[in-house]
Amino acid sequence: MYLIEQKRKRPLCIQLYEELKKDIIQNYNVGEKIPSIRKIASIYNLSKNTVEKAFSQLVIEGYIDSYPKSGYVVTETNYQDFNNNQKIEVKKNDIQEEILYDFFTARLAQNSFPLKLWKRLFAKVIDESLDFGKYQDGQGELGLREQICKYLIKSRGVNCHANQIIICNGFADSMGLIANLLKDSYKNLAIEFPGYHIARSVFDSHNYSITNISVGKTGINLEELNQSKSRLVYITPSHQYPTGVTIPISKRIKLLEWAKKVDGFIIEDDYDSELSYTNRPIPSLQGLDKHGKIIYAGTFSKSLSPAMRVSYLVLPAVLLNKYKKSYEYRTSKVCLTTQKVLEKFIEGGYWDKHLRKIRTSNKKKHNIMKNLLIEKIGKTLKIERQGSGLAILINPTVDFDWDKLEALSKKNKMKLYYAKERSGGKWQALMMGFGGFNEEKIEEAIIVFSKIWNKCII
Numbered sequence: 061m062y063l064i065e066q067k068r069k070r071p072l073c074i075q076l077y078e079e080l081k082k083d084i085i086q087n088y089n090v091g092e093k094i095p096s097i098r099k100i101a102s103i104y105n106l107s108k109n110t111v112e113k114a115f116s117q118l119v120i121e122g123y124i125d126s127y128p129k130s131g132y133v134v135t136e137t138n139y140q141d142f143n144n145n146q147k148i149e150v151k152k153n154d155i156q157e158e159i160l161y162d163f164f165t166a167r168l169a170q171n172s173f174p175l176k177l178w179k180r181l182f183a184k185v186i187d188e189s190l191d192f193g194k195y196q197d198g199q200g201e202l203g204l205r206e207q208i209c210k211y212l213i214k215s216r217g218v219n220c221h222a223n224q225i226i227i228c229n230g231f232a233d234s235m236g237l238i239a240n241l242l243k244d245s246y247k248n249l250a251i252e253f254p255g256y257h258i259a260r261s262v263f264d265s266h267n268y269s270i271t272n273i274s275v276g277k278t279g280i281n282l283e284e285l286n287q288s289k290s291r292l293v294y295i296t297p298s299h300q301y302p303t304g305v306t307i308p309i310s311k312r313i314k315l316l317e318w319a320k321k322v323d324g325f326i327i328e329d330d331y332d333s334e335l336s337y338t339n340r341p342i343p344s345l346q347g348l349d350k351h352g353k354i355i356y357a358g359t360f361s362k363s364l365s366p367a368m369r370v371s372y373l374v375l376p377a378v379l380l381n382k383y384k385k386s387y388e389y390r391t392s393k394v395c396l397t398t399q400k401v402l403e404k405f406i407e408g409g410y411w412d413k414h415l416r417k418i419r420t421s422n423k424k425k426h427n428i429m430k431n432l433l434i435e436k437i438g439k440t441l442k443i444e445r446q447g448s449g450l451a452i453l454i455n456p457t458v459d460f461d462w463d464k465l466e467a468l469s470k471k472n473k474m475k476l477y478y479a480k481e482r483s484g485g486k487w488q489a490l491m492m493g494f495g496g497f498n499e500e501k502i503e504e505a506i507i508v509f510s511k512i513w514n515k516c517i518i
Contacts, residue, residue: 200227
């Protein structure tokens with residue numbers, strides 16, 4: 061994590077430049093990609109302009125360069141360690157090759173987005189009298205908030221009004237807003253462990269102390285939570301990341317009792333709630349809250365488009381006045397046309413139709429991948445999580461060489477993702493994302509994967 065302090069007099073772009081340069085010198089080889097401008101801006105709650113200035117300085121000084129389809133990569137340079145007066149030799153690597161099989165856990169297939177309909181709605185919105193001469197509502201366009209409110213009440217059992225909803229620029233922006241809003245009263249965040257790495261990173265970058273709370277078969281450990289000093293907790297109660305467990309009603313009530321007792325808040329990330337293939341989606345925890353202790357967070361990334369960067373928060377009434385005072389001059393980071401098209405998309409019933417379509421499509425992909433995994437490596441396979449989201453989590457049931465798996469996957473232009481790396485803790489599983497594949501490509505990918513897997517059995 062980079063140490064970027066908003067309150068320091070030193071410009072943010074200079075702070076970021078120095079942190080990036082240090083990271084490149086210490087941890088990167090020639091040809092390796094560094095995180096994108098958009099990703100860094102999202103994680104550290106910085107403006108795109110700030111990040112671009114830092115990148116520009118690094119390009120000028122020769123630390124990085126931009127390559128088509130590869131983003132920013134480290135250049136061939138010998139770095140001088142001035143403290144020890146020794147040269148650190150960096151070996152030359154090839155620019156990262158194209159990945160043939162990417163099992164990313166939060167990817168949608170390109171053809172899943174309703175592009176033709178979106179263009180038609182966009183044309184309709186542009187033809188209407190949009191006012192581009194004024195600043196947007198800091199909470200987001202009222203029409204969009206009203207449509208999201210209706211959807212949440214109907215489909216997720218959320219108790220809310222449109223004036224409680226804040227439109228944000230992706231999940232990290234949502235968490236950054238919460239972190240800033242509560243930082244004067246809350247210094248510690250309790251978080252599921254293992255848990256969602258982005259939430260952890262955002263609060264860590266805002267100088268919160270992080271308390272890990274273990275996760276069991278029924279979700280977060282209440283005894284550990286009660287023993288912690290935290291009055292703020294982040295959870296994924298309907299579909300825990302990464303284990304997939306659901307918090308039962310009895311524990312949900314106890315969580316609400318805990319929040320009332322300590323005068324705290326629960327951040328409910330409704331992760332993957334819309335993508336359930338075997339059961340009806342679990343109603344939100346927020347719908348049970350009678351004392352204004354839940355901050356509800358959702359996005360359109362997993363079901364519509366991660367590229368659009370549209371997320372939302374439902375703030376409890378007790379935080380609304382604080383928000384309005386703290387963010388009196390906030391302007392929405394989501395462009396006006398995107399908000400208005402999304403409003404029309406939901407209002408016209410297209411969102412409900414799209415959800416049904418995306419569930420059907422991803423359920424089919426889920427089943428294809430699951431059946432192929434069982435067919436090809438079933439005797440050595442344990443399925444840890446299935447039936448929802450965009451990935452199936454698996455583990456070997458035999459002695460297994462994980463390092464060899466990683467090496468062979470790279471050799472075969474395959475990108476794999478591991479629960480331990482992305483969520484912390486000791487719990488390990490291979491996260492087999494299927495959302496980004498077209499159906500016909502899944503079989504090809506699993507055939508190659510199974511051959512690699514079998515070579516790693518000890």
